[in-house]
Amino acid sequence: MIPLAHFMLVSAILFCIGLYAVLAKKNAIMILIGIEFMLNAAILNFVAFSKHDKIALGGQVFALFAIVLAAATVAVTLAIILNVYKYYRTIDPTKIDQLRD
Amino acid sequence: METLTQGNLSLLAALTALLPLITFLGITLIPGKQGRGAYFSIFNISVSLLLSAFLFFKIWNRNIVHEQLSWFTIGGTEFTAGILLNNLSVLMLVLVSLISLLVHIYSTMYMLGDPYLHRYWAYLGLFCFAMLGLVIIDNLLIVYMFWELVGFSSYLLIGFWFTKEAATQASKKAFIVNRLGDLGFLTGIMIVFSTFRTLDINLLFGEEGLVAQTVGSGIAPGAWLTIAGLAFFLAATAKSAQFPLHTWLPDAMEGPTSVSSLIHAATMVAAGVFLLARIYPIFDPTVLVVIASIGAFTAFMAATIALTQNDIKRILAFSTISQLGFMMIAMGVGAYGAGIFHLVTHAFFKCLLFLAAGAVIHEMAHFRAKTEADFDHQDIRNMGGLRKAMPLTFITMILASLALSGIPFTSGFLSKDAILIQSFEWADSQGGWVKLIPYSALLTSLLTAFYIFRLIFKTFFGEFRLKGQFSDKVIIHEAPAAMKYVMVVLAVFCLFLGFSFHPLSYEGSWILQGLPQQAIKHASVFDYHTFIPVIVNVLAILMIALAYKWYVKSKQAPDLSSNPVFLFLNRQWFFDDIYQRLFVNGTTKLASRAFLFDKKVVDGLVNLIANIGIVLSKISDWLDRYVVDGLIHAVASMAKTIGNFARNFQTGRLQHYLLTMVLVVLCFFIIKLFFPAI
Numbered sequence: 001m002i003p004l005a006h007f008m009l010v011s012a013i014l015f016c017i018g019l020y021a022v023l024a025k026k027n028a029i030m031i032l033i034g035i036e037f038m039l040n041a042a043i044l045n046f047v048a049f050s051k052h053d054k055i056a057l058g059g060q061v062f063a064l065f066a067i068v069l070a071a072a073t074v075a076v077t078l079a080i081i082l083n084v085y086k087y088y089r090t091i092d093p094t095k096i097d098q099l100r101d
Numbered sequence: 102m103e104t105l106t107q108g109n110l111s112l113l114a115a116l117t118a119l120l121p122l123i124t125f126l127g128i129t130l131i132p133g134k135q136g137r138g139a140y141f142s143i144f145n146i147s148v149s150l151l152l153s154a155f156l157f158f159k160i161w162n163r164n165i166v167h168e169q170l171s172w173f174t175i176g177g178t179e180f181t182a183g184i185l186l187n188n189l190s191v192l193m194l195v196l197v198s199l200i201s202l203l204v205h206i207y208s209t210m211y212m213l214g215d216p217y218l219h220r221y222w223a224y225l226g227l228f229c230f231a232m233l234g235l236v237i238i239d240n241l242l243i244v245y246m247f248w249e250l251v252g253f254s255s256y257l258l259i260g261f262w263f264t265k266e267a268a269t270q271a272s273k274k275a276f277i278v279n280r281l282g283d284l285g286f287l288t289g290i291m292i293v294f295s296t297f298r299t300l301d302i303n304l305l306f307g308e309e310g311l312v313a314q315t316v317g318s319g320i321a322p323g324a325w326l327t328i329a330g331l332a333f334f335l336a337a338t339a340k341s342a343q344f345p346l347h348t349w350l351p352d353a354m355e356g357p358t359s360v361s362s363l364i365h366a367a368t369m370v371a372a373g374v375f376l377l378a379r380i381y382p383i384f385d386p387t388v389l390v391v392i393a394s395i396g397a398f399t400a401f402m403a404a405t406i407a408l409t410q411n412d413i414k415r416i417l418a419f420s421t422i423s424q425l426g427f428m429m430i431a432m433g434v435g436a437y438g439a440g441i442f443h444l445v446t447h448a449f450f451k452c453l454l455f456l457a458a459g460a461v462i463h464e465m466a467h468f469r470a471k472t473e474a475d476f477d478h479q480d481i482r483n484m485g486g487l488r489k490a491m492p493l494t495f496i497t498m499i500l501a502s503l504a505l506s507g508i509p510f511t512s513g514f515l516s517k518d519a520i521l522i523q524s525f526e527w528a529d530s531q532g533g534w535v536k537l538i539p540y541s542a543l544l545t546s547l548l549t550a551f552y553i554f555r556l557i558f559k560t561f562f563g564e565f566r567l568k569g570q571f572s573d574k575v576i577i578h579e580a581p582a583a584m585k586y587v588m589v590v591l592a593v594f595c596l597f598l599g600f601s602f603h604p605l606s607y608e609g610s611w612i613l614q615g616l617p618q619q620a621i622k623h624a625s626v627f628d629y630h631t632f633i634p635v636i637v638n639v640l641a642i643l644m645i646a647l648a649y650k651w652y653v654k655s656k657q658a659p660d661l662s663s664n665p666v667f668l669f670l671n672r673q674w675f676f677d678d679i680y681q682r683l684f685v686n687g688t689t690k691l692a693s694r695a696f697l698f699d700k701k702v703v704d705g706l707v708n709l710i711a712n713i714g715i716v717l718s719k720i721s722d723w724l725d726r727y728v729v730d731g732l733i734h735a736v737a738s739m740a741k742t743i744g745n746f747a748r749n750f751q752t753g754r755l756q757h758y759l760l761t762m763v764l765v766v767l768c769f770f771i772i773k774l775f776f777p778a779i
Contacts, residue, residue: 019763023756031756097753 007048014041028081028091032074039070110159111168111184117152117194118233120145121201124226128219138222139209146202146229153194153233160191167239167303178298185239185303188616189378189441193236193371196445200367200452201229203587207456208359210581211463221261225363228254232368236375241290241300244379248286248340248372252279255369259356271352278349282339286376289332292325293383306382330388333380334395341373341425344399348676350422354414358459361414365421366452374428374444381437390535393433393524397538397545400426402674404548408555409671412479413458416556419673420505421451423545427520430542436523438616443516445612446600450504450513453591454553457498460580460588461487461560481559488561491579495561497592502557504595506550506641509634512600515610517546521633543637550641551648558652 014037021034043063050059085091124145128138160166169183186194205225212221231250238244253276260272294300297311305311337343342350350370354361364370377384377392384392403422410416424447431440464487465478476483488495504513524539579585601610672678750761772779 023760023763093755096755099751099753099755099758 011041011044026092110166114184114237117149120149121226121229125223128223136218138219142222143205150198150202153198157191157195183239184237190236197232197367204363207587210583211359224257239302258360259353268355271355275349275353278346279339282336285332285335289329292329306380330384337373337377341370342422347422351418362452362455366448377432389433396426396429397541400545401541404545405670406673407552431520434524434527438613439519442612446512446516449594450501453501457494460494484560485563486565497588500592500595502553505553518634547640551644554645554648562653
């Protein structure tokens with residue numbers, strides 16, 4: 001039986017990797033991947049916690065729901081990235097700084 | 102002629118006075134040629150003369166005509182204006198219009214060729230209007246207005262040749278000196294009005310007038326009446342050129358000679374004497390003594406000055422001052438009728454003297470223009486021997502001079518004797534130092550004989566003094582006809598016949614019989630009526646003989662020019678210098694002081710206040726700039742700094758925002774973790 005703390009640790013590591021990717025990568029696709037990392041860290045937490053809810057399995061249901069949501073998010077995000085590329089001719093987020101003014 | 106009511110007669114009198122005004126308005130308002138207006142003005146003044154002659158025969162020694170209209174009302178006091186015709190008025194009316202007409206005719210030739218002749222006619226019209234209005238009006242206030250108008254039109258005429266510096270100066274001097282007198286007139290009017298609440302001359306100074314009642318009853322405002330009398334007399338001294346306001350008259354000789362003649366004979370100077378006669382009851386014995394002494398002093402002073410002058414017109418001017426002094430003596434000694442009588446006779450012979458002198462000057466000016474020489478054409482030292490060239494002028498002028506000297510069979514004899522005899526009689530009744538007055542008058546009349554015959558002998562006898570200098574191709578001849586005949590007419594009036602049928606007794610004169618006589622007659626030790634004329638004439642003839650001896654016989658009069666007395670007289674008793682130093686310089690000095698005061702003190706104060714204002718505003722500017730603005734700027738710059746700081750977060754990069762967000766969440770997390778109490 002793997003203790004819960006290990007799941008949490010792996011999840012935290014995944015989350016940190018994802019966060020790093022989101023904050024540091026110079027490519028929108030890589031940021032999207034970072035987001036997926038963080039999402040999956042959360043899903044992992046759901047699944048791990050659902051061990052303590054054997055009757056309702058609410059965690060697993062939430063996990064499934066989140067996976068579906070993630071798929072939709074990715075589709076939308078990719079569409080946004082495509083449009084951004086069309087508009088700016090780049091997907092480097094450091095160059096898209098028009099929010100500044 | 103019964104259809105002519107009082108009202109109609111007043112209307113005629115008003116018309117008489119208004120005709121010259123029509124001349125003035127017609128010439129000034131209707132444009133036309135430069136020299137226009139001669140016939141128009143002569144026509145108007147002739148009609149005036151006819152009307153005044155008619156009025157004279159209707160009114161002289163008959164009823165007084167007095168017509169009034171309501172003028173305006175202030176509060177409960179009603180002011181009336183109207184026309185008052187009595188013997189005095191109609192006499193003056195005829196005198197003024199007759200002399201004016203003669204001067205008008207004379208001027209047609211004398212002023213011929215003057216480029217501004219139309220202005221001359223217009224001014225003459227205004228002058229005659231002012232004088233005629235003055236003699237007929239019954240309200241003191243309107244008399245004052247006409248009085249001012251006389252002064253103003255004389256100013257215009259004296260300064261007629263306004264391109265001459267001396268003429269403009271003289272006109273200004275005449276105007277300013279006359280203003281001093283006007284001050285007296287105004288004071289008098291105010292005193293009279295505040296005492297009697299009316300300005301109606303007939304009501305005030307009539308037979309049973311308010312003044313007569315007051316003086317008779319001896320009640321209250323006696324002192325005020327004395328002051329009013331002195332004030333009115335001051336007015337008369339200015340207009341009639343009496344000491345101390347006589348200095349304008351000699352200077353007024355800068356005007357055209359015909360104007361001088363008019364001023365001296367009928368209009369300007371007569372106004373003063375006329376005023377005294379018109380308001381005669383107001384003068385109490387104190388004022389009368391003042392009038393007589395001023396008159397005597399002026400007469401003597403002017404006669405002595407006339408002895409030493411060389412300008413032909415100036416001699417005549419001082420002679421006028423002197424003769425006006427005689428009229429003042431007459432007024433002062435109560436010989437009211439004699440004063441007016443002398444005014445009338447003097448008007449004719451002085452007018453003639455001036456016109457004859459004008460003829461001489463006219464010819465001398467022509468002579469100068471032809472020879473293109475440079476000499477003073479009014480200086481009697483440059484004349485001489487003119488009796489052959491201008492016999493008519495010579496004869497008429499001799500007649501006028503005899504009248505001026507008071508030789509029997511002339512008009513001047515009658516009026517001058519009237520004054521002298523009555524002044525002696527008056528002095529007898531008074532006693533004291535006033536006894537000097539008739540004696541000084543006697544002395545003056547001798548000086549008169551001397552100076553006028555000095556003028557005659559120097560001008561008409563001997564040889565023409567400039568003959569040697571110029572070739573005798575230019576001959577001086579008689580003046581033009583218009584001037585000659587006027588002089589002849591005037592010469593007739595210099596004879597006794599115009600005034601009295603008895604050549605040696607003034608008492609038969611119709612003028613004196615028409616005017617109020619001296620009330621008090623005194624039986625005296627001497628029979629003045631035979632004594633005075635004999636003395637005067639014997640001495641006058643002696644003086645004439647002396648003049649003849651000096652100026653004709655010996656060719657060379659004793660040279661007195663280094664004598665201090667001569668200098669004193671020649672410089673006109675230094676009155677001009679004294680006035681210059683005392684009043685003119687004083688006034689200019691005062692003015693410059695006032696200017697300095699204005700500049701230094703008043704302006705200084707203003708500037709000081711301005712400077713204080715500037716300093717204050719500088720301080721407030723500094724406060725504004727550094728304190729108020731500084732505060733606002735500090736707030737602004739703080740906001741700016743904060744803004745700049747906050748701006749740094751707004752990089753526009755998505756990842757920075759995220760990082761910030763993460764850090765904030767982390768901060769909250771850490772705070773919550775370590776300080777759970779918050």
